[in-house]
Amino acid sequence: MRFLRRALRLLSLVVLAVLGTSLLMYVAPGYFSDAREMDAAHAGVARADLVSLQAQQSTLPRLLRSEIHGWLRGDLGTSRQYGTPVSSLIAERSALSAKLLLSGVALGWLAALLLTLPLGMQRSSVPEVFLVCGTALLLAVPAGLLATLCMVTGHGGPVLVLALLVGVRDIKLLQRMARTAWAAPYILHARAQGISTWRILGIHVLASLRHDLLALAVMSFTLALSALVPVEVIFDHPGLGQLAWSAAMNRDLPVLTVVTAIMAMCVGLASLSAETRRAGAASCA
Amino acid sequence: MRLTMLGLIALLLGVAGWRLCTAPQGYATQDRMQISAPVQAAHPAGTDELGRDRAVRLSLALLLGVGGACCASALASFCTLLVSSFASFGPPWISRTLLYLSDLFMTLPWIFLLMLVRSALPLSLPPLQSGLLTFLLLGLLGIPVFLRLHHSRASALAASGWMLHAHATGLTLAQRLRSLLPHLRPLLLAQFLLYVPACLAAEANLGALGLGLSEPLPSLGTFIANLQSAALQAPSALVYLPIAVLVLVLLALELSLFGAES
Numbered sequence: 001m002r003f004l005r006r007a008l009r010l011l012s013l014v015v016l017a018v019l020g021t022s023l024l025m026y027v028a029p030g031y032f033s034d035a036r037e038m039d040a041a042h043a044g045v046a047r048a049d050l051v052s053l054q055a056q057q058s059t060l061p062r063l064l065r066s067e068i069h070g071w072l073r074g075d076l077g078t079s080r081q082y083g084t085p086v087s088s089l090i091a092e093r094s095a096l097s098a099k100l101l102l103s104g105v106a107l108g109w110l111a112a113l114l115l116t117l118p119l120g121m122q123r124s125s126v127p128e129v130f131l132v133c134g135t136a137l138l139l140a141v142p143a144g145l146l147a148t149l150c151m152v153t154g155h156g157g158p159v160l161v162l163a164l165l166v167g168v169r170d171i172k173l174l175q176r177m178a179r180t181a182w183a184a185p186y187i188l189h190a191r192a193q194g195i196s197t198w199r200i201l202g203i204h205v206l207a208s209l210r211h212d213l214l215a216l217a218v219m220s221f222t223l224a225l226s227a228l229v230p231v232e233v234i235f236d237h238p239g240l241g242q243l244a245w246s247a248a249m250n251r252d253l254p255v256l257t258v259v260t261a262i263m264a265m266c267v268g269l270a271s272l273s274a275e276t277r278r279a280g281a282a283s284c285a
Numbered sequence: 286m287r288l289t290m291l292g293l294i295a296l297l298l299g300v301a302g303w304r305l306c307t308a309p310q311g312y313a314t315q316d317r318m319q320i321s322a323p324v325q326a327a328h329p330a331g332t333d334e335l336g337r338d339r340a341v342r343l344s345l346a347l348l349l350g351v352g353g354a355c356c357a358s359a360l361a362s363f364c365t366l367l368v369s370s371f372a373s374f375g376p377p378w379i380s381r382t383l384l385y386l387s388d389l390f391m392t393l394p395w396i397f398l399l400m401l402v403r404s405a406l407p408l409s410l411p412p413l414q415s416g417l418l419t420f421l422l423l424g425l426l427g428i429p430v431f432l433r434l435h436h437s438r439a440s441a442l443a444a445s446g447w448m449l450h451a452h453a454t455g456l457t458l459a460q461r462l463r464s465l466l467p468h469l470r471p472l473l474l475a476q477f478l479l480y481v482p483a484c485l486a487a488e489a490n491l492g493a494l495g496l497g498l499s500e501p502l503p504s505l506g507t508f509i510a511n512l513q514s515a516a517l518q519a520p521s522a523l524v525y526l527p528i529a530v531l532v533l534v535l536l537a538l539e540l541s542l543f544g545a546e547s
Contacts, residue, residue, distance in 0.1 A: 009388075013385075013388060013389050016389055017392050017393060020389070021401065024401065024402065024405045025405060028404075028405035028406070029407050136536060136539055136540060137532070137536060139535075139539055140482075140532045140533075140535035140536035141532055141535075142486040142487075142489045142490050142493075142509075142531075142535075143396070143486075143490055144490040144492070144493030144494065144506075144509055145493070145509050145531065145532075148493060148509050148510075148512050148513060149512075149528070151513055152512055152513055152516045222394065225394045225397075226394035226396045226397060227396065228394075228397075229394075229396055229397050229400055229494070230396060230490050230493055233493075233494055241397075244397065244400070245400060245404075245494060248400060248401055248404035248405070249404055256401075260393065260401070263393055263394055263397055264392045264393055267391075267392055267393065267394060
């Protein structure tokens, strides 16, 4: 019942987010304009299209009706800037963005886990100091700057940038979690009994951290999703982030509403899964 | 640690202010005979691809960036305090509505939301107005980020025994709100310190996307946006100077927070 309530709440938030985007774009300057008007060869056609668009979307209810009509038609409307069905644009680009996100998050997590889990059992704090200095420096570099530096120096790509952004933000939390887990009395007892470090790490430490790791994974995914737009725009990676930016700049409402719905749904589902897991863990306790 | 880092930031801002006041040319003055010039007496950090003094532009960008971020953070903190405090004393439906609206804004990834709202606003505004609009937007969009935390704290205080006693003894709403403030101050300070670097980074990201301050007003974001072309046209270490300053300021702010935590 609680899950159903949360799911309905998420759905209402997504619908409102889409409505809010439609309203924002409708009142934005330049909605009823077209770059082709500046080209004498195409200005006539562009103006005719705009007159037809204004007739269809002269008021906000009419605009929403034309959007819903596009969604019900199955192709999610037609893109104003590309003239193609939105569904085909989204399908192509979602695959690329999903691959980028998964690769970036997986690489970031791998690096963070490899760095922090062994450090958790170290007594010396010297390696930790180096790690803290490195992460502090990387945390001070915004996503757009990191992407630009990779472009300018010719080293690294969008996957590396996302991995660094995600990994650096997770390291601090993972470090604390690892230290607490390694300091648990039963782990100390296992080590005293001579059980191998890898066995302890794989079976006991990671198992005890699984709920926290899941919550952190959700947070990493949301962070990577947030950084998707500047990373894809700067690297000219033809994914959803670049499509969203291009749609916002060109007032391409059909594309923007769909991308907004996808982003809102992804973030909402991630939060819903984390809340459900937390509620489940709390009820078990 | 915190004082050292804040002192470093104050020093950088002081040097920037001094450079702005003593420079003979303005931030928009173009010297076409000195395009991409190296370090010299007249231009201690060289010139950019339009012959504008880099040190003057960087100084102004730093002052605008840090000043704007502080103002945006202060606005976000003040509005969050106001909204959460009033909501905690109001009927439950007000709290529920505000938290729902806050969740609505948090449903979208923050940079995506920022990009969406900023691109919907006029992009051809005069430079100063575009700057004011950018930082105003950052301030307003910071409210949902901290609202839930503030509201839970304010509600707990509003329901506490001493607050009920205050209400029973006849204190007005304004007096009760005023007595909340000292208890919310640590949270407000933490929010302010956390949000300033977030605003700086957000402005830099917006500039990289072409949604930052308009030319000829310099900003740390536009330096990032122009970095690719500047590095190709005049491969010199000086083109990275604004980037180094941005990273230094963000690092100092982050370490000042780390100092506060420890």
